[in-house]
Amino acid sequence: MDPTTIATTTTAVLTTKRSNRSCRLVLLPYPLQGHINPMLQLANILYSKGFSITILHTHYNSPNPVNHPNFNFVPIPGVAEEKYPVSSIDNLISLMRYLNDKCMGAVEDCLERMALEDEGVACLVTDAQWFATQSIADRLKFPRIVNWTSNVSTFLTFAAVPLLRDMGYVRKFTDQEKRSDALVSGVELLKVRDLSSFLTSDPKGASELMELLVLGVKPAQAIIWNTVKELEELELPKLSHDFPSSHFLIGPLHKYFPPLSSSLLTQDQTCISWLDKQAPNSVLYVSFGSLAGVEESQFQEIAWGLANSKQPFLWVVRPGSIQGSEWLESLLDGYLEKIVEGKGYIVKWAPQQEVLAHFAIGGFLTHNGWNSTLESICEGVPMICSPRFGDQLTIARYVTDVWKIGVELKNGLERVEIEGAIKRLMADPEGLEIRARVNNLKEKVNNCLKKGGSSYSSLEDLVNYILSFKGGIK
Numbered sequence: 217m218d219p220t221t222i223a224t225t226t227t228a229v230l231t232t233k234r235s236n237r238s239c240r241l242v243l244l245p246y247p248l249q250g251h252i253n254p255m256l257q258l259a260n261i262l263y264s265k266g267f268s269i270t271i272l273h274t275h276y277n278s279p280n281p282v283n284h285p286n287f288n289f290v291p292i293p294g295v296a297e298e299k300y301p302v303s304s305i306d307n308l309i310s311l312m313r314y315l316n317d318k319c320m321g322a323v324e325d326c327l328e329r330m331a332l333e334d335e336g337v338a339c340l341v342t343d344a345q346w347f348a349t350q351s352i353a354d355r356l357k358f359p360r361i362v363n364w365t366s367n368v369s370t371f372l373t374f375a376a377v378p379l380l381r382d383m384g385y386v387r388k389f390t391d392q393e394k395r396s397d398a399l400v401s402g403v404e405l406l407k408v409r410d411l412s413s414f415l416t417s418d419p420k421g422a423s424e425l426m427e428l429l430v431l432g433v434k435p436a437q438a439i440i441w442n443t444v445k446e447l448e449e450l451e452l453p454k455l456s457h458d459f460p461s462s463h464f465l466i467g468p469l470h471k472y473f474p475p476l477s478s479s480l481l482t483q484d485q486t487c488i489s490w491l492d493k494q495a496p497n498s499v500l501y502v503s504f505g506s507l508a509g510v511e512e513s514q515f516q517e518i519a520w521g522l523a524n525s526k527q528p529f530l531w532v533v534r535p536g537s538i539q540g541s542e543w544l545e546s547l548l549d550g551y552l553e554k555i556v557e558g559k560g561y562i563v564k565w566a567p568q569q570e571v572l573a574h575f576a577i578g579g580f581l582t583h584n585g586w587n588s589t590l591e592s593i594c595e596g597v598p599m600i601c602s603p604r605f606g607d608q609l610t611i612a613r614y615v616t617d618v619w620k621i622g623v624e625l626k627n628g629l630e631r632v633e634i635e636g637a638i639k640r641l642m643a644d645p646e647g648l649e650i651r652a653r654v655n656n657l658k659e660k661v662n663n664c665l666k667k668g669g670s671s672y673s674s675l676e677d678l679v680n681y682i683l684s685f686k687g688g689i690k
């Protein structure tokens with residue numbers, strides 16, 4: 217069935233908000249920034265539709281309940297925080313295995329207890345990365361809905377991993393392959409040179425987990441997508457053919473309400489006053505999200521690419537994201553003087569949604585995490601794409617090759633190419649065309665949330681779908 221058909225054929229009308237409140241939903245966010253944000257945004261949306269919300273969460277990267285007074289927070293007990301293997305990016309694979317193994321007993325106990333409470337549990341909504349929770353939902357007879365925090369093409373690329381394995385691609389790549397523009401047959405969007413980063417430095421571990429993720433999504437009752445139909449037209453026929461569950465494309469989740477306080481790091485607001493003093497569309501925003509790191513040499517290349525472009529920039533340098541450095545100590549004094557000259561501003565963490573919405577921002581040098589990409593599209597900000605690993609490679613392909621709303625750094629992080637890309641995007645006529653396209657997409661995406669728009673209708677359908685679960689209202 218076409219997922220958009222699912223979204224438009226449900227006939228029931230929304231019930232009054234107050235009447236849903238007795239219907240409790242338990243949401244299980246995955247404890248990383250790029251996953252916490254969309255899950256709490258979803259929680260807010262469902263709360264606004266009248267549902268009662270319980271957030272079941274790890275101690276590690278726990279959301280701050282004070283910032284979300286409408287939700288009930290339940291920590292998963294018994295798993296020692298210091299044991300979580302999260303000290304580096306390579307450990308993300310271990311983290312996912314660890315959580316899906318060590319936390320399952322405690323998660324089941326919590327859910328069992330909640331089921332016995334007066335409110336009961338109408339439905340469990342988990343991040344896809346909690347792939348092992350399906351068996352708990354089955355045992356407890358809870359409907360499980362998956363929140364997929366990235367886009368549809370990413371999911372389908374993950375689903376193509378067995379094909380990649382059959383073609384012999386789950387391995388390390390040669391330098392020649394890392395430069396190859398050949399398309400990967402069967403996964404046409406990706407080029408051979410994307411595969412190495414797509415599969416990370418641990419291709420076997422990453423591919424196994426991607427498969428587990430897809431296997432964990434398949435039996436779920438439904439999937440909530442933080443994306444919009446209009447961005448996914450190419451992928452929807454394949455999605456509905458290969459995964460005939462119920463699909464609700466209700467994004468962009470971050471646009472329903474003003475930015476949430478779900479940031480794990482303190483957002484430095486001083487950059488907004490700095491942006492206020494800059495000319496419209498003049499500043500390049502630079503950020504590689506919450507996880508990706510760079511080598512020290514790459515950091516230097518970015519620094520000099522930015523400086524040489526002569527374009528003002530706002531740069532997020534997350535402490536610990538440069539290998540071997542705490543923060544900026546590897547920058548030469550001369551460089552910092554250049555920044556003091558007024559061309560640049562560096563922060564440890566920014567209020568990104570506000571930054572991207574600021575009139576002064578004219579471009580975004582990004583790792584193409586899905587949240588960042590969607591936030592950029594929603595504000596009409598064109599991108600310079602430098603994906604680091606996993607889903608970011610697929611998303612960057614969409615940005616540069618399908619939507620054509622960004623330019624790609626083909627040779628990694630190299631100062632001359634960075635300088636050239638900034639000029640292409642922010643000074644050349646090509647940049648104007650790219651900006652026109654992203655503004656066009658911005659309008660389409662933001663219209664989806666208006667009455668009658670695709671996400672608006674899909675959300676109505678989701679609400680009615682959840683209310684239809686037996687025992688949903690106690």
Ligand code: UDX
Nearest residue numbers: 250253365366505506507532565566568585586587588
């Ligand atoms: C990773 C994956 O790359 C991403 O594709 C996946 O969907 C989630 O996990 P991450 O590196 O965290 O994500 O990037 P991204 O998805 O872009 O999320 C980062 C979030 O942090 C965004 O919501 C962004 O607004 C926020 N952010 C980022 C800040 O609030 N301040 C900053 O300075 C930088």
